[in-house]
Amino acid sequence: MIFSFDLLINAIVSGILIGAFYAAVTAGVSISFGILDIVNIAHPAFIILGSYIAYIINVTFGLDPIITSIIVTPAFYALGAGIYQIYYVSFEKRGQESLRGLAFFFGLLFITEVTLVLYFGVDYRYVEAPYIGPTWHFAFLDIPLRILVPSLVSLLLIAVLQLVLTRTFVGRAIMAVAQDQFALKLMAVDPIRIKRIAFGISIATASLAGAFLIIIQPVEPSVGREYIGRVFAICVLGGMGSLPGTVIAAMLVGVVESLTSTFYGPSWAPAVSFGFLLLTLAVRPAGLLGR
Amino acid sequence: MRTDLFFLICLVVGGIVFAAAIALGNDYYFFAGYVVLQYVVLSTAWNILGGYCGYVNFGSAAFFALGAYSTVAMHKLAPVPIPVLVVIGGVVSGVVGFGMGYLTLRLRGAFFAIATLALAVVLQTLIVNWDFVGGSRGAYIVRPESIAPFGSYIKYLFLIMMLLAVGAITVARLIERSRLGYGFATIRDDELAAEACGVPTLTLKLIATTISGALMGMAGAPFPYYIGFLQPSSAFGLDYAVNSIAMPLIGGTTGWVGPLIGAILLGSLQQIATVTISSAVNLLIVGFLLVGFVIVAPNGIIGLVRKYVQHRPVGQVGPRRVEADAPGSAPGPTP
Numbered sequence: 001m002i003f004s005f006d007l008l009i010n011a012i013v014s015g016i017l018i019g020a021f022y023a024a025v026t027a028g029v030s031i032s033f034g035i036l037d038i039v040n041i042a043h044p045a046f047i048i049l050g051s052y053i054a055y056i057i058n059v060t061f062g063l064d065p066i067i068t069s070i071i072v073t074p075a076f077y078a079l080g081a082g083i084y085q086i087y088y089v090s091f092e093k094r095g096q097e098s099l100r101g102l103a104f105f106f107g108l109l110f111i112t113e114v115t116l117v118l119y120f121g122v123d124y125r126y127v128e129a130p131y132i133g134p135t136w137h138f139a140f141l142d143i144p145l146r147i148l149v150p151s152l153v154s155l156l157l158i159a160v161l162q163l164v165l166t167r168t169f170v171g172r173a174i175m176a177v178a179q180d181q182f183a184l185k186l187m188a189v190d191p192i193r194i195k196r197i198a199f200g201i202s203i204a205t206a207s208l209a210g211a212f213l214i215i216i217q218p219v220e221p222s223v224g225r226e227y228i229g230r231v232f233a234i235c236v237l238g239g240m241g242s243l244p245g246t247v248i249a250a251m252l253v254g255v256v257e258s259l260t261s262t263f264y265g266p267s268w269a270p271a272v273s274f275g276f277l278l279l280t281l282a283v284r285p286a287g288l289l290g291r
Numbered sequence: 292m293r294t295d296l297f298f299l300i301c302l303v304v305g306g307i308v309f310a311a312a313i314a315l316g317n318d319y320y321f322f323a324g325y326v327v328l329q330y331v332v333l334s335t336a337w338n339i340l341g342g343y344c345g346y347v348n349f350g351s352a353a354f355f356a357l358g359a360y361s362t363v364a365m366h367k368l369a370p371v372p373i374p375v376l377v378v379i380g381g382v383v384s385g386v387v388g389f390g391m392g393y394l395t396l397r398l399r400g401a402f403f404a405i406a407t408l409a410l411a412v413v414l415q416t417l418i419v420n421w422d423f424v425g426g427s428r429g430a431y432i433v434r435p436e437s438i439a440p441f442g443s444y445i446k447y448l449f450l451i452m453m454l455l456a457v458g459a460i461t462v463a464r465l466i467e468r469s470r471l472g473y474g475f476a477t478i479r480d481d482e483l484a485a486e487a488c489g490v491p492t493l494t495l496k497l498i499a500t501t502i503s504g505a506l507m508g509m510a511g512a513p514f515p516y517y518i519g520f521l522q523p524s525s526a527f528g529l530d531y532a533v534n535s536i537a538m539p540l541i542g543g544t545t546g547w548v549g550p551l552i553g554a555i556l557l558g559s560l561q562q563i564a565t566v567t568i569s570s571a572v573n574l575l576i577v578g579f580l581l582v583g584f585v586i587v588a589p590n591g592i593i594g595l596v597r598k599y600v601q602h603r604p605v606g607q608v609g610p611r612r613v614e615a616d617a618p619g620s621a622p623g624p625t626p
Binding site: 033039041086090091094096098099100101102103104106107108110111113114115117118222225226228229232233236265267268270271273274277278281282285 | 341408409413537540586
């Protein structure tokens with residue numbers, strides 16, 4: 001095996017950039033699974049849905065995918081709030097979230113994927129944007145803009161989310177729901193409403209993450225499945241419900257995956273996140289920055 | 292009813308079905324029936340962990356594929372008869388199930404579910420990269436034309452799967468009525484309380500995971516002979532994962548009858564839909580049925596039947612306690 005310093009640095013840098021994107025993908029799960037304790041395994045399916053919406057708008061109107069995804073955020077928020085309402089009435093209220101709630105999200109994942117396959121087929125779709133294509137060169141370092149732009153916007157998204165969660169009333173209420181739902185009720189706040197808002201926000205991030213995804217790589221409906229293990233591994237590794245932890249964990253996973261695919265071949269990369277997941281669960285279930 | 296008697300009755304019923312399929316005189320019925328029986332085994336196996344203990348396994352496809360690929364590996368190493376392959380597939384999947392469970396079952400249930408989801412992806416990665424069993428290109432298993440005394444080979448495969456189905460159902464019923472089954476039920480109802488009463492929850496969960504995984508592996512072992520050409524994407528198909536969850540939940544998860552009904556109904560429906568409509572649409576139907584049933588009829592078809600035929604409301608004892616035929620008393624600590 002040829003070991004080169006250039007290759008190593010390039011792999012690490014692209015790993016960090018991809019990691020920032022993974023953080024945006026995981027942010028929604030950090031909110032739903034980490035804070036609200038809702039095991040939304042359908043989250044990657046909503047991300048793919050976001051990708052396809054960005055793709056349709058991009059092909060028909062030529063609009064930038066990231067701008068599109070910001071515009072459709074309210075629709076995703078409403079979708080999330082609606083799903084939470086169904087979830088709450090059907091499962092959480094009856095105390096059946098552990099078995100049937102999980103099956104419900106699995107069903108949603110499956111329906112979304114199969115519907116997309118029926119409409120669009122299994123061909124890879126991609127978008128057009130001015131920053132897709134050019135690459136910045138610094139000495140031996142290559143930074144493709146198609147990865148750099150989504151990464152920076154991802155970090156911006158995480159920063160905004162973190163500010164909302166720690167500085168605003170609703171954000172603090174969301175963090176409070178995670179700690180003690182009953183106490184929140186005593187403060188005359190409806191925990192169900194807060195959870196609905198939080199879940200809406202979590203799904204809304206999927207719209208943005210979907211746009212980032214389709215900028216970075218061509219997308220077909222089953223791509224989302226690769227992300228299930230990855231997002232939950234990052235979420236658990238970072239520490240449940242901690243956004244800074246999510247960013248650190250995402251970059252760690254990104255770098256290790258990038259190194260693996262550079263030095264061992266890209267077909268081994270999916271095993272990395274699973275290794276991380278099992279290791280975390282076995283050694284430190286609370287994660288890096290766990291509460 | 293005693294277990295050996297029940298086993299005999301199942302065998303007789305299986306024999307009648309086999310005879311009926313022969314009487315119909317068309318090999319297609321064996322091909323279609325094999326798939327339905329395979330789902331009977333898979334959903335019964337899933338239900339041992341999912342329905343009895345309340346732990347969701349999304350990795351049915353992974354365990355199934357483990358069984359199928361251990362057959363491929365054995366086929367290259369030393370060709371042995373299929374019943375031996377079934378045992379090997381069961382052992383391999385059982386061991387993997389045990390290992391997975393040991394790492395994740397000490398934590399909350401959700402972690403186990405997520406780990407099983409990820410397991411499928413990782414095992415697929417391993418298989419794709421493992422050239423000995425064909426890698427991403429897939430592997431050919433040449434099915435012999437015929438085998439004595441059955442005539443065509445598919446009849447032999449059908450019979451093996453029928454025996455597996457009978458075995459799986461008997462095991463499920465045996466567990467349900469034993470001390471083990473009551474232990475499982477306490478985990479499903481309230482794990483913390485069970486633990487406090489001295490029920491060895493981790494051991495029980497590990498037993499359930501191992502049995503469930505082993506049965507899934509056994510169902511997968513004859514699969515390469517059935518399909519003839521095995522590639523990772525067909526062995527790890529999402530339809531196995533979704534079907535083995537949907538069938539018990541649609542049938543009813545508290546007993547052995549539910550998965551059986553679910554598998555026969557949904558399995559036959561899919562066989563018909565695949566022939567008449569398309570295979571993508573029939574998966575969509577399964578997805579909608581799954582979501583619809585968990586929302587509207589949480590106790591499945593069995594729950595609906597109980598509700599309307601016996602006029603006995605199910606599930607009013609408490610949100611999670613839906614046992615009508617099992618006595619509510621948990622084994623508890625022996626005095």
